[in-house]
Amino acid sequence: MLTGLCPLCDARIQLEADVLPGELVECPECAMELEVVSTHPIRLAEAPQEEEDWGE
């Protein structure tokens, strides 16, 4: 397993050893959708997505 850091909340995220750049991962703590930018070293960035309307 590889470990990446969430760019938003700094949580440690466990990634499969064979994870590929471009794969989408979800941060277990802040539910942010993240994109694997690089694997050596592991770098994660906010995946481009529009925020759902919360309906209020």
Add this chain to the structure above:
Amino acid sequence: MAERRVSIVGGSGYTGGELLRLLLFHPRVTLVQVTSERFAGKPVYRVHPNLRGVTQARFCSLAELEPCDTLFLCLPHGKSMEQMPRFQRLAGNIIDLSGDFRLATPEAYQKWYGRPHLYPELLGEFVYGIPELYRRNIQQARYVSGAGCNATAVILALYPLFQQQLVYPERTVVEVKGGSSEGGNSPSEASHHPERNGVVRSYKPTGHRHIGEIEQTLGHPVHLSATALGIVRGILATCHVFLKQPLDEKSIWRIYRNAYGSEPFIRMVKERKGIYRLPEPKLLVGSNFCDIGFERDAGGNRLVVISAMDNLMKGAAGQAVQAFNIMHRFPETLGLEFPGLHPV
């Protein structure tokens, strides 16, 4: 870890009933007695109908109280201290859920409870019962005083920021929103359903008694208002603090993760998606969780910290059992595993 023989003094109120529910299912507790002057001799489910068929236990009067290992006191403020010497003779450990031994000085007690303290010399013997802040003291303690429900919600939300002096304390503004069970089970004009249902009632815009405990623990008073809502259980504390230095989201996460990351009963809840993105008290009904979230105000230096809990659980009976587990080296979550319900 032998079983503990435990009794509840004042078991007919909502807090006493919740404690009874937890202790009846606690694997290391033998429940000896539950006192109630008004219902002495009656079965407990007469007052706590959720316990129908669960127990045949009956209330006894305070006069019949026998020695035991641990006494939980659920008496009204003022009644606890009145008989404390007698309770000390009856049990090696005491957990008092009233406000009588929360404040460290007789002056503070006079100020917030409006009467002189009868046993000021005992105040130092009680540890303030918030495990996340005082776990080591509780481990050594003979006597623990349960913290107030609103105080617990505000203290847990703000303690990491105040401890590291990251905010201007005197500018802190908090509004706690709570339910009708905080008022206890005696009816009044104001709790009559047609008057009470669906309200958004500013019942304590200022002068809420829990400010005393908050000031004592955070080192500063906070501007606190309390609003009652149309729910029965649940507290949501919305805390407005003003940062001395700008902090990005990641550092705020880090501050709270360092403070509470390994706590069994605190969950950080701040999510970008889903229905429940920030703490929601209704999800915590019956559980011992305190959920904490936050949001930075992009425009300035305001940080809004939000905490939620069940006032009868983490705000009273649940936290008392958590302290009980710590005092007797039981696993801290023992008997407190119920995760809450959804939908509810």
Add this chain to the structure above:
Amino acid sequence: MAERRVSIVGGSGYTGGELLRLLLFHPRVTLVQVTSERFAGKPVYRVHPNLRGVTQARFCSLAELEPCDTLFLCLPHGKSMEQMPRFQRLAGNIIDLSGDFRLATPEAYQKWYGRPHLYPELLGEFVYGIPELYRRNIQQARYVSGAGCNATAVILALYPLFQQQLVYPERTVVEVKGGSSEGGNSPSEASHHPERNGVVRSYKPTGHRHIGEIEQTLGHPVHLSATALGIVRGILATCHVFLKQPLDEKSIWRIYRNAYGSEPFIRMVKERKGIYRLPEPKLLVGSNFCDIGFERDAGGNRLVVISAMDNLMKGAAGQAVQAFNIMHRFPETLGLEFPGLHPV
């Protein structure tokens, strides 16, 4: 009694979520998989926020379903039967919470579910999952079909009277009052809060689908109406039956005590004093109890029988786990001890 490897098919709905909560804390269960097409790969607490910090389990897709000991099916009506042969290959025991295998004949299924049954030959292999009536059959069963929530409330209330032919069946009138969680978690115009909150909505005055199961079990159809209230969980069934012979209170108590006296999850609630003198559903939220009470109409031969339960627990997930315990010779109350909360 070895552990059972268990999976849930369709775990993202309210019933699936409640089942997940119960099975996560069941001491004899190893939870293998929880499927959801819509949320495959996502953590389960994304959809069931009360499970935050309780489990790191993630949904998988139905295609990834592996063999296990027991499969709980929480798919919409029609979806369960579509893939039943595949589920039969994957697990020795199946508990289906949909309506697909509740009715004994394809004709009844066509009538109440408006579509032909795809595997009529399998109908006979499923035992109708009300333990209080079919405990022995369930003990021998490979497959159990969970009963409908309203059907369970009405059947348990009336079975003793119908079984002993003490009433005029065709004159029986029942109104079940329920909450919004019965409708599942997909939003609609009618479930939009400003429209749904505080309603007393006659959503099924006639033709409620559960009549089929009730008729099949009691041997007679009943006149059933369903009303939706401003609660989330909870059912109260008010049943009006008309006695052939006059019966005094004592004999009615005796009839119900003989039928349910030793049942772990049925409590008779009929008291002269206190706030909760007859069954109250809000007290049962999260518990597996069905409370039953009654009152004779002094004027004539009408008897009003009242039953209450949590539609997601005794009316669905709780009763499914109760059947699971019976099928595998576990203590029937295992994992179902939560007594409900008060006040709530």
